[in-house]
Amino acid sequence: MRQGPTNLYDLTRPALEEWLERREFNRVHAARIWNYLYYTGVRTIEEMTEISPRLRDRLAAEAHLPRLGVVHETHSSDGFTRKYLMGLHDAHRIETVLMKFTGRVTACVSSQVGCAMGCVFCATGQMGYTRHLSAGEIVAQVMHVRDTVRELAAASANPAGEDKLRNIVLMGMGEPLHNYDAVMDAIDIMRDPGGLALGAKKITLSTVGVVPGIIRFADEARPVHLAVSLHAATQEERAALVPTAKRWPLDQLMEACRYFVQKLGRRIFFEWTLIDGKNDSPEQAHAVGRLLQGIPAQVNLIPLNPTIGYDGAPTRSEAARKFQDVLAEYGLPSTVRQRRGIDIAAGCGQLAVSAATM
Ligand code: SAH
Ligand code: SF4
Numbered sequence: 149m150r151q152g153p154t155n156l157y158d159l160t161r162p163a164l165e166e167w168l169e170r171r172e173f174n175r176v177h178a179a180r181i182w183n184y185l186y187y188t189g190v191r192t193i194e195e196m197t198e199i200s201p202r203l204r205d206r207l208a209a210e211a212h213l214p215r216l217g218v219v220h221e222t223h224s225s226d227g228f229t230r231k232y233l234m235g236l237h238d239a240h241r242i243e244t245v246l247m248k249f250t251g252r253v254t255a256c257v258s259s260q261v262g263c264a265m266g267c268v269f270c271a272t273g274q275m276g277y278t279r280h281l282s283a284g285e286i287v288a289q290v291m292h293v294r295d296t297v298r299e300l301a302a303a304s305a306n307p308a309g310e311d312k313l314r315n316i317v318l319m320g321m322g323e324p325l326h327n328y329d330a331v332m333d334a335i336d337i338m339r340d341p342g343g344l345a346l347g348a349k350k351i352t353l354s355t356v357g358v359v360p361g362i363i364r365f366a367d368e369a370r371p372v373h374l375a376v377s378l379h380a381a382t383q384e385e386r387a388a389l390v391p392t393a394k395r396w397p398l399d400q401l402m403e404a405c406r407y408f409v410q411k412l413g414r415r416i417f418f419e420w421t422l423i424d425g426k427n428d429s430p431e432q433a434h435a436v437g438r439l440l441q442g443i444p445a446q447v448n449l450i451p452l453n454p455t456i457g458y459d460g461a462p463t464r465s466e467a468a469r470k471f472q473d474v475l476a477e478y479g480l481p482s483t484v485r486q487r488r489g490i491d492i493a494a495g496c497g498q499l500a501v502s503a504a505t506m
Contacts, residue, residue, distance in 0.1 A: 153210055155212065156185060156284070157283070157287040157288055158283045159337075160337055160340075161182060161337075161342075173203055179342060181207075183343070185213065186337075189295060190213070193207045193213065214237065215291065216242075216288045216289065217234065217235045218234060219233045219241060221233070228247060229245060229247050231243060231244075234288075240279070242285075243321055244258060254313075254315035254316070255289065257286055257316060259280075259330075259331050260279065260321060260323065261277075261281065261321065262277045262321065263277055263321060264326060265391065266391045268390075268391075269421060269458040269460055274456070274457035286330065287334050287337050290313070290338055294313045314347075315346075324355060325362065326361070348371040348372050352375050352417065354376075354417075355374070356377050357377065358392070358396065365408070375417035378418045378436070379420055380432075383399070385427065406442075409444060416443060416446075417446050417447075418436075418448070419447075420436070423462070423463065424460065424462060429467075430471070437480060441478065448485060449468055449483065451485070465484075
């Protein structure tokens with residue numbers, strides 16, 4: 149069977165070296181190609197002018213660099229957030245978000261088309277699962293944000309301004325640990341010092357709690373941050389919000405978290421979507437405090453972004469503050485995520501089902 153062209157954005161650096169060797173080119177050429185791909189940011193193979201014509205022809209014949217087209221773009225009224233609806237080659241769509249806070253740009257990227265985990269309050273969960281993204285489709289989202297940031301910096305009065313893509317959060321559509329291999333390849337590509345050179349500590353992977361994935365992630369010891377979406381501190385309450393909790397119950401999840409901490413000696417971020425009257429009482433905050441005892445942790449509280457498929461309201465700020473006070477009694481630092489960009493429903497991890505209907 150004849151294979152289609154290789155998507156160069158799918159290849160980690162060792163994979164690119166192997167690709168070259170299989171075609172009897174020296175692996176040293178990988179460095180220059182890599183530089184073109186991720187440092188210069190070329191859009192076509194023809195722009196790789198400083199590699200030999202023989203290699204360039206071979207690349208042109210057997211590989212390509214498919215970027216994702218922007219199908220729709222929305223900017224929040226506060227100017228801090230841009231949401232992109234990106235078209236994939238098979239006409240599916242995903243969302244990527246650019247968030248900009250005083251010189252710090254964060255890209256929120258998707259890992260799947262839809263999601264199989266079915267969290268009841270999540271717009272992506274309500275869509276169901278369509279397919280995994282390839283590493284190249286994840287990397288292409290990052291490249292799009294990086295290019296946008298470069299263009300904005302070049303167009304601004306202060307081109308030397310500190311706007312730079314520095315942070316990546318895997319909190320867009322999909323469950324990253326359900327698409328483990330492609331996500332890890334994408335992370336390795338983003339971290340490569342000869343290209344995008346994103347610091348591992350600037351990358352955060354958020355999971356709903358895929359226990360075998362957390363264990364493998366701990367064993368492989370990539371120094372990327374881990375965020376675990378908790379939302380409830382008892383198995384029963386959690387299973388009502390996060391159906392996959394039935395498959396990977398809370399006690400197993402906490403065991404995996406302890407394993408991660410033991411192995412890597414790093415803290416874990418726990419995410420908690422605050423839903424009015426559902427999981428925002430002081431008693432529930434006490435239960436979180438008890439549950440996380442002994443785990444170096446930070447709790448990120450996210451006021452619910454209402455979605456069409458779920459009848460719930462965000463916690464009022466007073467209750468959120470009280471929740472934080474209780475967590476502090478247990479020595480747990482916490483943040484309440486600012487609802488920036490809410491007017492375009494571009495809050496990270498809160499991407500709208502409307503994407504499917506646009
Ligand atoms: N699948 C991963 C990552 C994507 S979701 C995960 O679940 O962790 C990123 C975060 O946004 C998760 O903590 C998720 O629970 C939260 N989230 C999803 N939908 C939301 C909504 N409607 N309002 C507030 N937070 C939401
Ligand atoms: Fe999937 Fe995360 Fe949404 Fe749950 S919250 S359905 S795991 S994207």
